[in-house]
Amino acid sequence: MSTTPRRSDATANRARIIEVARAALAESDDVRLNAIAKRAGIGQGTLYRHFPTREALLAEVYRRDVDELVSAAPALLAEREPVSALAAWLDRVVDYAEVKRGVLAALESAASQDLFNHSQGPIADALTVLLDAGKRSGDFRQDVDARDVILLIAYLSRLDQEEWDARARPLMRIVLDGVRHREQ
Template identity: 40%
Template sequence: MTGVADDQRPAATAPAYRRVRADARRNIEALLETAKAVFATSGVDAPMREIADRAGVGVGTIYRHFPQRADLVAAVFRHEVDACASAAAHLATKHAPGEALDRWMQRYVDFIVAKRGLAAALHSGSSAFQSLPAYFDQRLEPALQGLLDRAAAVGELRADADPHDLLRAVASLCMPSGDGDPAPARRLVALLVDGLRYRGRVS
């Protein structure tokens, strides 16, 4: 069992980082980026002191915003979901519809691969994680739907692609291989997206 529930501190009633000033939010976002990097290399049981030292803050600062370790893990997950969802709108403004979809699907692969480090904690049964599946769907399904609609509107894509199914299909294709190399998953996801072009109006 992970150490997610080891820090017995009062649970927050809501994510504290959503109720702070813009400058404080930037500091918290930097802390979340640091926590993500530490979790990726040392696991979610990494000492809070390691995260605090790398972020250049005191341990008390972390606990002030995230009273339990599970709160921090959940916040890192939400932060990554938000970044992935926001990337869809950014790519749509920078690239043609088909290319934007291609690039976002590969960005989603990055998210899935990075999430593996949180997997054990997210399935630990902590109440801090109960809302995360719904949050995942609420943020990522509309983001992907927008890209699909845009590509279908110009005939680059079939019109019946379902974002819910696609998100889960990509997650399945990203199941870890023996050596942990994400390249095979990237190739499979590229083939999946190519398949969505079948029955598009553009040959």
Template identity: 35%
Template sequence: MSKQKDSVKRSKTASKRPLRADAARNEDAILEAAKEVFLTSGVNAPVRDIAAKAGVGIGTLYRRFPQRSDLVASVFRREVDECAAEAVTITAENGPLKALTLWLKRYINFLAAKKGLAAALHSGDPAFEALPVYFRANFEPTLATLLASAKESGEIQGDIDPYDLLRAIGNLSVTNNEDDIQHTYRILNLLIKGLQFEGGIILGKANSSFHGQ
């Protein structure tokens, strides 16, 4: 077995073991620090910067994440989980169309924060092989539920493929520059307005709901 595959195997095995309370705290601190450092410096940021921000030693970081790719993949999975889970709270606090719009904005922020991740995902590293599947397995059902609720309420038309919409927005979200994010928000609003049309006539219920945000 190659050194790289052996490292991936060790990482997967370690991730299945229950962590002690102190080890769990260290892991949470490392993942949160990595998320912030990746946002500002990209996924190739120095590991020592992540360890320093997390308040742990380099050795502690490497024991849990032997390869940089292990850390990047773990941060990605955790953020996917958090982004998908926020749909529940957003839906509970807003009407269907507004919930759809707000969650898609959250999704835009998620994508914008992944500086350098696209290149990493296509690097051929085995640690990243399962991430596209993980992405779709979490985000497609989340968006499908939001779309179904908005359709059932009469606020948008039907037959919208969740993956098509995820990809369309993904193609717009290629930077974490604040001006570009605001531009993506504006394009999203145009997309949402387009979903409100049926046979060239904007749905009355959707029109009042959207502009009442």
């Protein structure tokens, strides 16, 4: 089976579709493919060539966000000290969680569980990189691990949409404060 590289316009269309779908999911979990095509400035046929089903598009949005979140950890550590890197990463988690809520709400239970299971390992690994750097620098508590932080972050999924803007980022600051090493 030969894989021909995508034409540049096809690659641009695919990227635009994913970005438009991501923005639409941040607004509502009721994402319609025809509305996505219209907002992306493409025909429905183009959208369906890239994503034959709504679920395929939503899953790709989710996977892309997970990949970006995971790759952000080492990049943030390369340019910041551990506390600032974790704070910036937790801000990204809020953005990721907002879209994740929309994707998981829009997908059938089995599909959303598969996506959720797929993302847990890479996210935990990225978080471990950040926590280990902070432990080495003495900024983070030695007794905190990625699973602890993930359990705390998971509370974001329980926030009502009306509370999201007021509470999501402040909750991440509480998580960050809890991870930090304090002199007794």
